[in-house]
Structure formats: structure tokens, C-alpha cells
Amino acid sequence: MSEHAKKIIVVIIGAFLNAIALNFFLIPASVYSAGFTGISQLLWSISVEFLPFTIPTGLSLFLLNVPVAYLGWKKIGRSFTFYSFLSVIFMSIFLEVIPIIQVSPDILLNAVFGGVIAAIGIGFTLKWGASTGGMDIVAMVLSRMKDRPVGTYFFALNAIIIITAGMLFGWEKALYTLVQLYVSTRVIDAIHTRHEKLTAMIITKKADELKTAIHEKLVRGITVVPAKGAFTNEPKDMLIIVITRYELYDLEHVIKEVDPNAFTNVVQTTGIFGFFRKD
Incomplete structure (x- = not known):
């Protein structure tokens, strides 16, 4: 509330x-x-x-x-x-x-x-x-x-x-x-941001929970890539998702709720080839 x-x-x-x-x-x-x-x-x-x-x-x-x-x-x-x-x-x-x-x-x-x-x-x-x-x-x-x-x-x-x-x-x-x-x-x-589309790369230990939470909020596909910490050698996952700038707030909020320790890098996306929406 x-x-x-x-x-x-x-x-x-x-x-x-x-x-x-x-x-x-x-x-x-x-x-x-x-x-x-x-x-x-x-x-x-x-x-x-x-x-x-x-x-x-x-x-x-x-x-x-x-x-x-x-x-x-x-x-x-x-x-x-x-x-x-x-x-x-x-x-x-x-x-x-x-x-x-x-x-x-x-x-x-x-x-x-x-x-x-x-x-x-x-x-x-x-x-x-x-x-x-x-x-x-x-x-x-x-x-x-x-x-x-x-x-x-x-x-x-x-x-x-x-x-x-x-x-x-x-x-x-x-x-x-x-x-x-x-x-x-x-x-x-x-x-805010001048870019119409953004790519978020999320490094997390809670990939399954985060995927579920993101799909409840956004109609976007997610690619999961296995990752490993270079210093700790801990196994992690990297979630890659392309969003519009209007969805950035919802994505940030979901990440903070599910995994506050996740590392997220948001970068400009200049072009998309292939299937972008998920209805």
C-alpha cells in the first residue's frame, strides 16, 4: 500500500x-x-x-x-x-x-x-x-x-x-x-532515459523465482545464460531481457523484491531483429 x-x-x-x-x-x-x-x-x-x-x-x-x-x-x-x-x-x-x-x-x-x-x-x-x-x-x-x-x-x-x-x-x-x-x-x-528500448542483463542466484516474477509483470521473453563469479567461482545465472523504457520501473521493482543482491546492467538497445513481443 x-x-x-x-x-x-x-x-x-x-x-x-x-x-x-x-x-x-x-x-x-x-x-x-x-x-x-x-x-x-x-x-x-x-x-x-x-x-x-x-x-x-x-x-x-x-x-x-x-x-x-x-x-x-x-x-x-x-x-x-x-x-x-x-x-x-x-x-x-x-x-x-x-x-x-x-x-x-x-x-x-x-x-x-x-x-x-x-x-x-x-x-x-x-x-x-x-x-x-x-x-x-x-x-x-x-x-x-x-x-x-x-x-x-x-x-x-x-x-x-x-x-x-x-x-x-x-x-x-x-x-x-x-x-x-x-x-x-x-x-x-x-x-529517465532517452532510449526507447533497453536490454537488462541480470546476474542472480534466484533465476527461477525471478523469471516467474518478471513474467507476472511483463510480457517479454527472457534468455537464461549460465554464469560463474570470476572471484568466488559461485554458479549463477544471467537473465537477458529486452524491454521498453516504460517497463523499466516494473523490472527494477521486481528485481528488488525477489533478489535485492542481484547485479543488473541496463544498456541501450539500438535495434531488434526477430520476435520481440510475447502475447
């Missing part, structure tokens, strides 16, 4: 930081975020500029994430999807409760600080095994269905946001949106 409570607290803090970044920095400067949050901002800007009514950012963010959450619940798993959708709910509430305040008239400062604050919230949410919903859940589903670079889908969606913003509200705002995306990406990479 304490683990769940900590996770919920991290999700709430992450959602609060994202809302602060949007309402204090990005929205007043008309600088757009990435993914579904950026789409929600864009819908709000379009409604203010061209429609007789406004579309609240928090409401549109929530509605966009409902079908994605259902897809994640069916295809990924309940735990990840639950915490991710919880993040969306709190972020939607904070966006409506926190007033929109212009902290600085400088658009570059807004883009940089908004990107940093949002990225801190996203990075720590990812690090604790959840996400901010939207494209993160889509990326998880795609990684389970097809072994293709999910970065392509992120790029395509963000390109649509930037081009639309440029055409409707001026290309200067679109260029500052690129600055915000770059800053937030770098900060998320520093807090």
Missing part, C-alpha cells in the same frame, strides 16, 4: 507541475507542448480565436485520453494505464483550477521554463512506472503490436501541432514551440 501511495503522490505532483508549466508559461505565450497536451492547447487557441465559445484545455485533454486509456487497459495492463489515466485526471483538474497567469512577457523564457517544469513532471512520472497518458500509452500499444520506432509517431503528431500553430498563429510561435520541445526532451532524457 505504501508503494501505491508513493506512486499516486508522484503522479499528482507530476500533473501539478505540468499544469503550472502550461498555465503560467506555455499558454500565455502561445507556445505549444507535445502530444495530446499540445493538441488540447491548440484546440483552446482555435476556439478563442475563431469560435464563439472556448474549449477548456483540461476538458479536451481528458476527452482525448478516454479512448486511449481504454485501448491501454485492453492492450497494456491495468496498473500502467490506471496510473497514467489518474495523471490525466489530476492534470485536467489542475488546468481548470489554476488560473492562467503570465509570469514573463518574454516568449523565450516562457518556452524554456515551461519546457523544463513540464519535463520534470513527466520525467519523474515515467521514472515511477506511470505516464502522462496520450502518446505514451499509444507508444506502449505500438511497441507491443509492431516492432517499429515509436519516435516516428511522436514526430508526426508534433509536426502536425507545429505546422498548424504556424499557419494559424504565426511561424514565430511555431519556432518557439520547437525550442520548448527540445528543452523538455533533454530534461526528460536526463531524469
Whole structure:
């Protein structure tokens, strides 16, 4: 229960930081975020500029994430999807409760600080095994269905946001949106990891127990290689498993529970050939 409570607290803090970044920095400067949050901002800007009514950012963010959450619940798993959708709910509430305040008239400062604050919230949410919903859940589903670079889908969606913003509200705002995306990406990479796929090599004396525990949490294949300690000559096993970055938290948690003395090396995986998923 304490683990769940900590996770919920991290999700709430992450959602609060994202809302602060949007309402204090990005929205007043008309600088757009990435993914579904950026789409929600864009819908709000379009409604203010061209429609007789406004579309609240928090409401549109929530509605966009409902079908994605259902897809994640069916295809990924309940735990990840639950915490991710919880993040969306709190972020939607904070966006409506926190007033929109212009902290600085400088658009570059807004883009940089908004990107940093949002990225801190996203990075720590990812690090604790959840996400901010939207494209993160889509990326998880795609990684389970097809072994293709999910970065392509992120790029395509963000390109649509930037081009639309440029055409409707001026290309200067679109260029500052690129600055915000770059800053937030770098900060998320520093807090969590920039690699979409990772290979974990686990040296353990409890290979059977660890295999069972990992398979209960993750739908990934595991290769077991006999190993021996060079200094002690103790027989051990090395478990090799390839995961996505969204599964890193669950893997770390399982290893700590089953064998805290296990030695784990996590490295970047640049490419996969062969069968990756296990459904």
C-alpha cells in the first residue's frame, strides 16, 4: 500500500507541475507542448480565436485520453494505464483550477521554463512506472503490436501541432514551440532515459523465482545464460531481457523484491531483429 501511495503522490505532483508549466508559461505565450497536451492547447487557441465559445484545455485533454486509456487497459495492463489515466485526471483538474497567469512577457523564457517544469513532471512520472497518458500509452500499444520506432509517431503528431500553430498563429510561435520541445526532451532524457528500448542483463542466484516474477509483470521473453563469479567461482545465472523504457520501473521493482543482491546492467538497445513481443 505504501508503494501505491508513493506512486499516486508522484503522479499528482507530476500533473501539478505540468499544469503550472502550461498555465503560467506555455499558454500565455502561445507556445505549444507535445502530444495530446499540445493538441488540447491548440484546440483552446482555435476556439478563442475563431469560435464563439472556448474549449477548456483540461476538458479536451481528458476527452482525448478516454479512448486511449481504454485501448491501454485492453492492450497494456491495468496498473500502467490506471496510473497514467489518474495523471490525466489530476492534470485536467489542475488546468481548470489554476488560473492562467503570465509570469514573463518574454516568449523565450516562457518556452524554456515551461519546457523544463513540464519535463520534470513527466520525467519523474515515467521514472515511477506511470505516464502522462496520450502518446505514451499509444507508444506502449505500438511497441507491443509492431516492432517499429515509436519516435516516428511522436514526430508526426508534433509536426502536425507545429505546422498548424504556424499557419494559424504565426511561424514565430511555431519556432518557439520547437525550442520548448527540445528543452523538455533533454530534461526528460536526463531524469529517465532517452532510449526507447533497453536490454537488462541480470546476474542472480534466484533465476527461477525471478523469471516467474518478471513474467507476472511483463510480457517479454527472457534468455537464461549460465554464469560463474570470476572471484568466488559461485554458479549463477544471467537473465537477458529486452524491454521498453516504460517497463523499466516494473523490472527494477521486481528485481528488488525477489533478489535485492542481484547485479543488473541496463544498456541501450539500438535495434531488434526477430520476435520481440510475447502475447
